[in-house]
Amino acid sequence: xxxxxxxxxxxxxxxxxxxxxxxxxxxxxxxxxxxxxxxxxxxxxxxxxxxxxxxxxxxxxxxxxxxxxxxxxxxxxxxxxxxxxxxxxxxxxxxxxxxxxxxxxxxxxxxxxxxxxxxxxxxxxxxxxxxxxxxxxxxxxxxxxxxxxxxxxxxxxxxxxxxxxxxxxxxxxxxxxxxxxxxxxxxxxxxxxxxxxxxxxxxxxxxxxxxxxxxxxxxxxxxxxxxxxxxxxxxxxxxxxxxxxxxxxxxxxxxxxxxxxxxxxxxxxxxxxxxxxxxxxxxxxxxxxxxxxxxx
Amino acid sequence: xxxxxxxxxxxxxxxxxxxxxxxxxxxxxxxxxxxxxxxxxxxxxxxxxxxxxxxxxxxxxxxxxxxxxxxxxxxxxxxxxxxxxxxxxxxxxxxxxxxxxxxxxxxxxxxxxxxxxxxxxxxxxxxxxxxxxxxxxxxxxxxxxxxxxxxxxxxxxxxxxxxxxxxxxxxxxxxxxxxxxxxxxxxxxxxxxxxxxxxxxxxxxxxxxxxxxxxxxxxxxxxxxxxxxxxxxxxxxxxxxxxxxxxxxxxxxxxxxxxxxxxxxxxxxxxxxxxxxxxxxxxxxxxxxxxxxxxxxxxxxxxxxxxxxxxxxxxxxxxxxxxxxxxxxxxxxxxxxxxxxxxxxxxxxxxxxxxxxxxxxxxxxxxxxxxxxxxxxxxxxxxxxxxxxxxxxxxxxxxxxxxxxxxxxxxxxxxxxxxxxxxxxxxxxxxxxxxxxxxxxxxxxxxxxxxxxxxxxxxxxxxxxxxxxxxxxxxxxxxxxxxxxxxxxxxxxxxxxxxxxxxxxxxxxxxxxxxxxxxxxxxxxxxxxxxxxxxxxxxxxxxxxxxxxxxxxxxxxxxxxxxxxxxxxxxxxxxxxxxxxxxxxxxxxxxxxxxxxxxxxxxxxxxxxx
Numbered sequence: 001x002x003x004x005x006x007x008x009x010x011x012x013x014x015x016x017x018x019x020x021x022x023x024x025x026x027x028x029x030x031x032x033x034x035x036x037x038x039x040x041x042x043x044x045x046x047x048x049x050x051x052x053x054x055x056x057x058x059x060x061x062x063x064x065x066x067x068x069x070x071x072x073x074x075x076x077x078x079x080x081x082x083x084x085x086x087x088x089x090x091x092x093x094x095x096x097x098x099x100x101x102x103x104x105x106x107x108x109x110x111x112x113x114x115x116x117x118x119x120x121x122x123x124x125x126x127x128x129x130x131x132x133x134x135x136x137x138x139x140x141x142x143x144x145x146x147x148x149x150x151x152x153x154x155x156x157x158x159x160x161x162x163x164x165x166x167x168x169x170x171x172x173x174x175x176x177x178x179x180x181x182x183x184x185x186x187x188x189x190x191x192x193x194x195x196x197x198x199x200x201x202x203x204x205x206x207x208x209x210x211x212x213x214x215x216x217x218x219x220x221x222x223x224x225x226x227x228x229x230x231x232x233x234x235x236x237x238x239x240x241x242x243x244x245x246x247x248x249x250x251x252x253x254x255x256x257x258x259x260x261x262x263x264x265x266x267x268x269x270x271x272x273x274x275x276x277x278x279x280x281x282x283x284x285x286x287x288x289x290x291x292x293x294x295x296x
Numbered sequence: 297x298x299x300x301x302x303x304x305x306x307x308x309x310x311x312x313x314x315x316x317x318x319x320x321x322x323x324x325x326x327x328x329x330x331x332x333x334x335x336x337x338x339x340x341x342x343x344x345x346x347x348x349x350x351x352x353x354x355x356x357x358x359x360x361x362x363x364x365x366x367x368x369x370x371x372x373x374x375x376x377x378x379x380x381x382x383x384x385x386x387x388x389x390x391x392x393x394x395x396x397x398x399x400x401x402x403x404x405x406x407x408x409x410x411x412x413x414x415x416x417x418x419x420x421x422x423x424x425x426x427x428x429x430x431x432x433x434x435x436x437x438x439x440x441x442x443x444x445x446x447x448x449x450x451x452x453x454x455x456x457x458x459x460x461x462x463x464x465x466x467x468x469x470x471x472x473x474x475x476x477x478x479x480x481x482x483x484x485x486x487x488x489x490x491x492x493x494x495x496x497x498x499x500x501x502x503x504x505x506x507x508x509x510x511x512x513x514x515x516x517x518x519x520x521x522x523x524x525x526x527x528x529x530x531x532x533x534x535x536x537x538x539x540x541x542x543x544x545x546x547x548x549x550x551x552x553x554x555x556x557x558x559x560x561x562x563x564x565x566x567x568x569x570x571x572x573x574x575x576x577x578x579x580x581x582x583x584x585x586x587x588x589x590x591x592x593x594x595x596x597x598x599x600x601x602x603x604x605x606x607x608x609x610x611x612x613x614x615x616x617x618x619x620x621x622x623x624x625x626x627x628x629x630x631x632x633x634x635x636x637x638x639x640x641x642x643x644x645x646x647x648x649x650x651x652x653x654x655x656x657x658x659x660x661x662x663x664x665x666x667x668x669x670x671x672x673x674x675x676x677x678x679x680x681x682x683x684x685x686x687x688x689x690x691x692x693x694x695x696x697x698x699x700x701x702x703x704x705x706x707x708x709x710x711x712x713x714x715x716x717x718x719x720x721x722x723x724x725x726x727x728x729x730x731x732x733x734x735x736x737x738x739x740x741x742x743x744x745x746x747x748x749x750x751x752x753x754x755x756x757x758x759x760x761x762x763x764x765x766x767x768x769x770x771x772x773x774x775x776x777x778x779x780x781x782x783x784x785x786x787x788x789x790x791x792x793x794x795x796x797x798x799x800x801x802x803x804x805x806x807x808x809x810x811x812x813x814x815x816x817x818x819x820x821x822x823x824x825x826x827x828x829x830x831x832x833x834x835x836x837x838x839x840x841x842x843x844x845x846x847x848x849x850x851x852x853x854x855x856x857x858x859x860x861x862x863x864x865x866x867x868x869x870x871x872x873x874x875x876x877x878x879x880x881x882x883x884x885x886x887x888x889x890x891x892x893x894x895x896x897x898x899x900x901x902x903x904x905x906x
Contacts, residue, residue: 050900081703084702109900271893
């Protein structure tokens with residue numbers, strides 16, 4: 001906590017600041033996502049804008065296809081039969097929709113988005129950990145400062161999850177051949193383990209920033225220790241977030257199933273609200289992890 | 297007066313005795329027996345061998361004397377890798393392969409007349425799937441002949457409908473006894489066993505006594521309550537009676553469990569392995585859901601003569617016996633592990649095989665010469681049943697649907713230039729599926745949507761009623777179609793679809809501010825309508841498009857044109873080009889933009905969204 005406050009002062013070019021007592025309740029940290037909305041706004045905007053670009057490319061490319069009502073039928077009814085009919089016609093006519101151009105940009109856009117998100121996370125965690133709201137410059141600098149560490153942790157996490165997930169899947173498939181119940185049980189354990197490791201990596205990212213720890217293994221160790229000490233609170237944070245996420249997903253799914261394609265305005269409102277709320281859940285989790293690591 | 301009446305009555309009776317038997321072209325309920333069997337057999341699960349003694353009686357219901365008897369010995373098709381069946385099928389069926397270490401065959405050990413005269417059995421084909429005996433005296437019209445046959449059957453490891461599995465703990469006994477051909481039009485209608493071919497037989501009575509180990513549960517074709525007697529040697533003899541049926545099959549295993557339900561006076565019994573209980577439950581629900589529908593649409597199950605129905609869920613390594621129909625019994629294929637409820641393969645297979653109880657078991661068409669007649673009608677029934685029970689969907693997962701009709705359309709448009717008419721062996725395996733299943737189904741759906749449900753209902757129920765327990769041919773069906781629907785429908789159905797390979801693609805060529813141009817490609821023509829929405833008019837206009845107009849031009853600022861707006865002609869090669877707007881639809885475009893935005897947002901965020 002002291003180091004954070006010192007770092008904050010260094011970033012602020014040594015300007016003397018009124019010291020704010022560090023919060024002692026988790027709620028105070030959770031409230032920061034609303035009190036310091038920059039992270040929320042940035043994370044929404046900077047992936048929505050490129051997504052809007054890709055969506056415009058897709059929509060404009062597919063606009064000529066809307067002359068064919070079967071195309072709308074596919075989108076409205078999600079009928080694989082209609083999709084087949086349309087695909088056969090498209091293949092016969094050798095017509096490549098311009099919308100597929102979006103696919104060419106998709107992968108590079110994804111890579112850029114991943115990198116940006118890593119930068120954003122550094123600034124976000126620093127902002128939630130700081131006693132005061134950071135300036136734009138401080139936010140940006142925090143993002144750059146922690147970019148390499150967070151990227152390394154993300155990559156390590158991806159590999160770890162890949163290994164665990166792959167091993168669990170193979171084991172489950174093999175066990176299923178012996179006894180279906182055993183297969184499902186192993187799959188369930190695998191899923192739980194994957195969730196546990198994903199949480200560990202996430203907490204490690206928060207630990208790196210909050211404890212100013214650039215060594216990845218130390219950050220992982222800190223995270224493990226925090227998870228053990230604050231297991232219940234962390235479980236509540238993650239579990240609560242999962243439950244809320246699940247509820248949002250079901251509500252969103254229900255709406256998307258009943259809203260016809262041409263009701264684009266209500267669809268836009270509901271989808272973007274869903275997206276914002278999901279982001280909020282993620283940020284709540286990050287803010288909560290920061291608070292737990294700062295020994296709330 | 298009284299004397300004259302008595303004399304007239306006497307003359308009529310004498311006359312009747314001398315008249316040829318009534319044709320089986322029209323239904324007689326209950327039908328007179330033609331081919332009846334009294335079979336006593338013992339099955340050894342260790343060797344997969346059955347020894348049997350059968351008394352087979354053939355009644356000559358025709359006007360022509362019968363000089364010989366012809367029998368099918370179907371199992372001989374599986375005796376080695378060189379048979380006609382094996383060569384045509386590349387030694388497999390529906391993905392299941394022949395095990396050359398576990399072949400099958402049937403051998404007639406002795407065939408004699410009732411007076412003991414032994415007759416010489418002569419093979420009619422190289423594989424001995426068809427044999428004949430020459431009779432000392434022809435069987436005169438109206439007369440019957442009884443022969444005693446001692447035979448041995450070796451069952452193969454099951455891969456093509458019949459045989460053993462599960463290390464011998466499961467047996468499906470199909471085509472297991474020497475079976476009469478069909479005497480009609482002065483000759484035997486019987487062919488060597490071809491890979492694509494199914495079966496053709498007469499109606500008759502079966503009295504069967506099967507002896508197996510005592511702990512084995514047996515399911516079989518049956519129209520009366522079966523009996524079982526325990527024997528002192530550890531076996532049990534199960535007795536079955538089946539009347540007015542064209543075949544007799546049986547299945548047994550010590551592992552079988554059963555669940556039963558009564559529906560509309562029919563006792564439905566499902567036998568299954570314990571680990572397939574969930575599958576059995578789904579098959580039972582599908583059977584009891586579809587049976588009342590078929591009763592209503594076509595006519596009472598078995599015309600009221602079949603009080604029982606058995607469903608055999610074959611175990612996982614007996615999948616080759618699954619998905620097949622027999623009188624009062626059908627099989628559902630094993631699908632390994634649990635299947636999610638959103639994949640309705642079990643249900644669709646069940647309602648399809650149930651449909652054969654009407655079209656094959658009762659309207660007993662010749663599956664060898666005209667396979668489309670039973671499969672086409674049964675698949676049409678399947679579509680109707682899945683529409684009623686499952687919104688038509690074979691798949692309904694995560695909001696995505698795939699209908700059984702769409703599946704057949706997919707197959708058809710890949711290879712559309714296949715006539716429906718033809719013997720089973722005239723087609724390769726891909727063409728067979730389209731000619732026998734997909735194209736007839738689509739053709740019947742097109743008829744239904746063209747003439748309307750009421751007229752179609754009358755056509756179907758008339759056909760079933762008229763030809764129950766008979767052997768109708770395509771021309772009989774055509775006559776009913778012309779009588780009940782109309783000659784124009786019968787003409788394009790039979791002339792263009794059954795007997796020809798014409799295809800159709802009706803499409804909108806172009807549409808601009810002045811006019812729209814429509815064309816028909818292909819040799820097939822089915823009259824239809826076109827719905828046109830014009831600028832400045834609220835109500836769309838409907839125009840008839842007849843077959844004498846290969847091209848149609850529509851004036852008057854059309855905004856949107858829809859050929860066949862009700863979707864009647866499901867045989868159209870390309871449904872995408874049936875409807876066209878003059879200009880892109882901005883509202884749909886905005887919808888795509890909004891949905892696309894969400895898609896790309898999720899894509900770019902990846903796991904970070906959680």
